[in-house]
Amino acid sequence: MSQPSAPQAFPKIPFNRCLPVGREREYMDQALASGVLSGDGRFTKACHAWLQNHLSITSALLTTSCTHALEMSALLLDLKPGDEVIVPSFTFVSSVNAYVLRGVKPVFADIRPDTLNIDEHQLPSLITSRTKAIVVVHYAGVACEMDSILSTADEASVPIIEDNAHGLFGRYKGRLLGTFGAMATQSFHETKNIACGEGGALLINDARLHERAEIIREKGTDRSKFFRGQIDKYGWVDIGSSYLPSELLAAFLLGQLEAFETIQSRRKHICETYRTQLTDWAGKNGIRLPFVPDQCEQPDHMFYMLLPTLERRQAFIAHMKARGITTPFHYVPLHSSPMGQRLGGKPGDCPVTERISDQLVRLPLFNTMSDLETATVIDAVREFRVEGIA
Secondary structure: OOOOOOOOOOOOEOOOOOOOOOOHHHHHHHHHHHOOOOOOOHHHHHHHHHHHHHHOOOEEEEEOOHHHHHHHHHHHOOOOOOOEEEEEOOOOOHHHHHHHOOOOEEEEEOEOOOOOOEOHHHHHHHOOOOEEEEEEEOHHHOOOOHHHHHHHHHHHOOOEEEEOOOOOOOEEOOEEOOOOOOEEEEEOOOOOOOOOOOOEEEEEOOHHHHHHHHHHHEOOEOHHHHHOOOOOOOOEOOOOOEOOOOHHHHHHHHHHHHOHHHHHHHHHHHHHHHHHHHHHHHHHOOOEOOOOOOOEEOOOOOOEEEOOOHHHHHHHHHHHHOOOEOOOOOOOOOOOOHHHHHOOOOOOOOHHHHHHHHHEEEOOOOOOOOHHHHHHHHHHHHOOOOOOOO
């Protein structure tokens, strides 16, 4: 009988590594010892309270993923076939799948070439009588131009949903991201600043949505009320699904949330080191580093670079891979993807998205990244030259 193969070793420096930094193991042991691992227990409630207190929002509900939080937002908006939702083409597929599942037509918007966020100037021309929501994605945790977007949405009486998967602790003009829309969604996937492997949260800023959100999250039942002693039995009262994460995930997440200052400080140090050490090299090679407007405070979720062409981007990825360093590209345009074209998109609709998608590459960035690993990445990056420039 053959022996199972050994687990594949980490690359010399992976793009991401998700490890405990605080009391995660202690809390997971406590959850195991309790014998109660289903959702909405002690650790889930503690995470809800932490998010509500630190973000000053109406309520927060943990979900099994940011994808599921987005699906809940579609249910809470009562979206129906024929409705339209405006969404940037440069985003993860969950930002649109949640609405397509309800029969909604996505209206793809292009992005700004500086922040890589939805181009707010396009919104007035994209809104129709069928528009039921505008989804904004704060790319790399840098805020969209929320003043303009809020004004456009208010004038059209259209709610805003913030896909804030990258933006926890980011700010726009001093205000925390995730607090602008009627709802916002968070990701706690292992690649995020605060992580539990797989997980998310729905942030609710409109108090009128909270009660129904609890019901949708509990399979369409008023079970949460029953557990609080508000009713003597619970039943099926609405549509819904099972969106609760287990207490083990919530326990790990609570340890991360409590250590957020340490995590954020470390990520900030890494990003500042990248920028300081790579600015001259980038300028000599025609490479652009992340742009952060003065009115934005980014949470150091990501450090990306824009290479001049797709060919040079791919050459850079190969260059880094040969040195044992993982540097992935990011989103493939949704509007020109096979599914996007089935839904009405076509190549050329969002030219900035198409160009940026070919150019962007991300450097390793994780909470436990050492100074030696950071220096190793920088040395490898600086060895790369763009042909014809340097």
